Amino acid sequence: MRILVVGAGGIGGYFGGRLVEAGRDVTFLVRPGRAAKMAATGLAIRSPAGDADLPASSAVTAEGLATRGPFDLVIVTCKAYDLAAAVEDFAPAVGPRTVVLPLLNGLQHLDALDARFGAGAVFGGLCLISSRRDEHDRIVHLSDVHRLTFGARSPGQADVVREVARAFEGARFEAVASDDVTLAMWEKWVFLATLAGVTCLMRAAVGDVVRAGGTDLVTTMLEEARAIAEANGFAPRAPFLQMSRSRLVDPDSTLTASMLDDLERGGPTEADHILGDLLRRGEPGRGATPSPLRTALLAIRAQENRARR
Ligand SMILES: NC(=O)C1=CN([C@@H]2O[C@H](COP(=O)(O)OP(=O)(O)OC[C@H]3O[C@@H](n4cnc5c(N)ncnc54)[C@H](OP(=O)(O)O)[C@@H]3O)[C@@H](O)[C@H]2O)C=CC1
Numbered sequence: 001m002r003i004l005v006v007g008a009g010g011i012g013g014y015f016g017g018r019l020v021e022a023g024r025d026v027t028f029l030v031r032p033g034r035a036a037k038m039a040a041t042g043l044a045i046r047s048p049a050g051d052a053d054l055p056a057s058s059a060v061t062a063e064g065l066a067t068r069g070p071f072d073l074v075i076v077t078c079k080a081y082d083l084a085a086a087v088e089d090f091a092p093a094v095g096p097r098t099v100v101l102p103l104l105n106g107l108q109h110l111d112a113l114d115a116r117f118g119a120g121a122v123f124g125g126l127c128l129i130s131s132r133r134d135e136h137d138r139i140v141h142l143s144d145v146h147r148l149t150f151g152a153r154s155p156g157q158a159d160v161v162r163e164v165a166r167a168f169e170g171a172r173f174e175a176v177a178s179d180d181v182t183l184a185m186w187e188k189w190v191f192l193a194t195l196a197g198v199t200c201l202m203r204a205a206v207g208d209v210v211r212a213g214g215t216d217l218v219t220t221m222l223e224e225a226r227a228i229a230e231a232n233g234f235a236p237r238a239p240f241l242q243m244s245r246s247r248l249v250d251p252d253s254t255l256t257a258s259m260l261d262d263l264e265r266g267g268p269t270e271a272d273h274i275l276g277d278l279l280r281r282g283e284p285g286r287g288a289t290p291s292p293l294r295t296a297l298l299a300i301r302a303q304e305n306r307a308r309r
């Protein structure tokens with residue numbers, strides 16, 4: 001299976017690198033700056049699951065992709081705010097039998113991918129991991145969780161799910177083929193919207209907020225996000241909610257959302273994709289009230305405006 005990984009940042013570098021390590025046929029689509037660095041230093045992963053130093057593996061820029069023909073699987077790992085440009089860049093790699101597997105947080109990207117490639121070509125996907133690119137361009141995996149969940153969004157995709165599962169077999173991450181990937185994506189979204197909302201609004205880890213007396217803020221945001229998911233027909237399952245609650249109100253937790261890193265760097269964030277889109281899917285009129293999630297969205301937008309200014 002010829003695999004194209006779009007982006008070699010926190011998650012693309014990690015999961016793509018693990019596939020290279022397992023001997024799969026992987027090409028990275030990267031932008032020129034990253035291409036030069038990868039050519040010079042290869043791809044390094046630092047992880048509690050085991051480090052990897054991969055040689056200058058096959059990386060191409062958009063220009064070089066045109067002659068490569070269609071790939072079997074395209075794993076999309078850019079940020080939501082880069083998606084439109086990335087789609088144009090990787091479109092030449094998508095042929096009539098190509099499967100596109102996005103791992104972005106949220107759900108809005110599915111609309112853009114469906115519109116461009118047809119819903120039949122687009123899988124559902126998400127990942128549970130904390131990985132970042134450090135100042136030496138190494139991929140640093142920050143916990144022992146590295147789960148990639150994927151699955152069919154329509155019955156016609158079931159056979160291909162098995163092929164993709166075989167391609168992931170033996171790679172050093174937990175690959176989960178989900179029977180209800182859209183629900184799994186909603187659940188992750190509910191968790192992440194709460195985590196991003198709380199940690200970006202308070203500019204602190206969840207444990208810091210809880211120890212400051214903010215448990216009610218966390219649980220109110222979680223309930224707001226949960227209710228929107230339920231109103232859209234994707235009520236999170238009880239074990240998932242239990243796990244989310246216990247992680248989000250843990251006074252010792254140093255967990256923050258990757259969105260807080262973006263905010264603190266003064267760069268763009270995925271706030272509109274994660275919080276704005278969720279709120280738009282809430283009950284009509286609800287977005288007009290200053291709910292906790294909306295307050296967080298406004299705080300992040302204001303900081304983005306300030307950084308741009
Ligand atoms: N990091 C994490 O722990 C997790 C992240 N996620 C989600 O995964 C997605 C990606 O996040 P993350 O990996 O952290 O982001 P990063 O910023 O670390 O990586 C994104 C990569 O995409 C690249 N990229 C952007 N546009 C293009 C393009 N046109 N062609 C090729 N490459 C491109 C960027 O390139 P360049 O280097 O040139 O900027 C960058 O290397 C987000 O939706 C995030 O919410 C989900 C779970 C956990």
Ligand SMILES: CC(C)(CO)C(=O)C(=O)O
Pocket residue numbers: 105127128129130192195256257258259
């Ligand atoms: C919640 C977490 C850390 C898990 O993967 C994440 O997706 C993010 O911070 O972007």
